[in-house]
Amino acid sequence: MDDIATVLDDVAILSKVAAKKTAGVLGDDLALNAEQVSGVKADRELPVVWAVAKGSFLNKLILVPSALVISFFAPWMVMYLLIIGGLYLCFEGVEKLLHKFIVSKQEDEQAHAEKLKALADPSINLADIEKDKIKGAIRTDFVLSAEIIVIILGTVAAEPFTTQITVLSLMSIIFTIGVYGFVALIVKIDDLGLYLLRKSVSGSFDKLQRFTGRALLRFAPILMKTLAVVGTAAMFLVGGGIIAHGVPFLHHFVEHSVDVVSVFPTVGTIAGSLTGIALNGVIGIAAGLLTLVTLTTARKIKGALVN
Known part of the structure; x- marks a missing residue:
């Protein structure tokens, strides 16, 4: 019983650490899935969320055993996979940032209008559009x-194999239920607001109900925009943190900078934490730009060679 209690305690501690490290990716996962699921008919939103959730469970069923095999036979690959995943997040x-700065608001509105026009076309099969949305969301x-599982694996890489299995399996299930539960809630917020506005009651409760309905309708788009911004920022912070941890000279630079700032009395601890976060963000942005330039150059060279 003592051994079981010790293992469960280790699992709980490691799960908390893994949850903190993957928070940024989870925020982006939540925002992206909510954005991809939106746009279908109101009565089809929850079935689409459920279909994507089932696909997510299937993804985890493939990824978790694959990660465990890598951890068992080639643990040295974990850090390289983490760095690759961090570069992908930063890229x-x-x-996303370049899209906001390069693509004008008018171009975005025009693309949205063309999408609505296509959906109104009776010759288009909406069931096919829905299937494409589900496939895209599952991809x-x-x-x-994969990024979340690799981060968790990096957290538990030094632990016994049974603990790795337990933490990976448990966190995969919890994350999937949590993310798609929140996605289902997010996509139905506006429907709840409309329901409260349309439902007629008498007395002072009617004013409260209508106020709540209008508030929910205003809150829904704000929530989506906030999730998108937070998710983008988290990409740089999480990705930059992973890269800084995996590259020795960057790791030492961040640690040294935090130590230098932390010596200040009273505000030292807070300043050190903010310095570490800021440096991770800067490293993330620099790594993303470098990856983008490298990939763009490679595509141009490939295109030139083909032509």
Whole structure:
């Protein structure tokens, strides 16, 4: 019983650490899935969320055993996979930032209008569009799930193999239920607001109900935008932190900078934490830009060679 209690205690502690390290990726996962699921008919939103959730469980069923095999036979690969995943996060974050700065609001609105026009076309099969949305969301989930699992694996890499299995399996199930539970809640917030506005009651409760309905309708788009911003920022912080931890000279630079700032009385601890976060963000942005430039150059060279 003592051994079981010790193992469960280790699992609980490691699960908390893994949850903190993957918080940024989870935020991005939540925002991306909520964005991809939106746009379908209101009565089809929850079935689509459920279909994507089932695909996510299947992704985890593939990824968790694969991660465990790598950890058992080639543990040295974990750090390299973490760095690759961190570079991917930073690259994706830079793409989002550049999209906001390069693509004008008018172009975004025009693309949205063309999408609505296509959906109104009776010759288009909405069931096919829904299937494409589900497939796209599951592909996105596979990439982000792989990143989450690699981060968790990096957290428990030094632990016994049974503990690795337990933590990976437990966190995969909890994360999937949590993410898609929140996605289902997010996509139905506006429907709840409309329901409260349309439902007629008498008395002072009617004013409260209508106020709540209007508040929910205003809150839904704000929540989506906030999730997108937080998710993008988290990409740089998490990705930059992973890269800084995996590259020795960057790791020492961040640690030394934090130590230098932390010596100040009273505010030293807070200043040190903020310095570490800021440096991880800067490293993340720099790594994302470098990855983007490298990939763009490689594509141009490949195109030139082909032509």
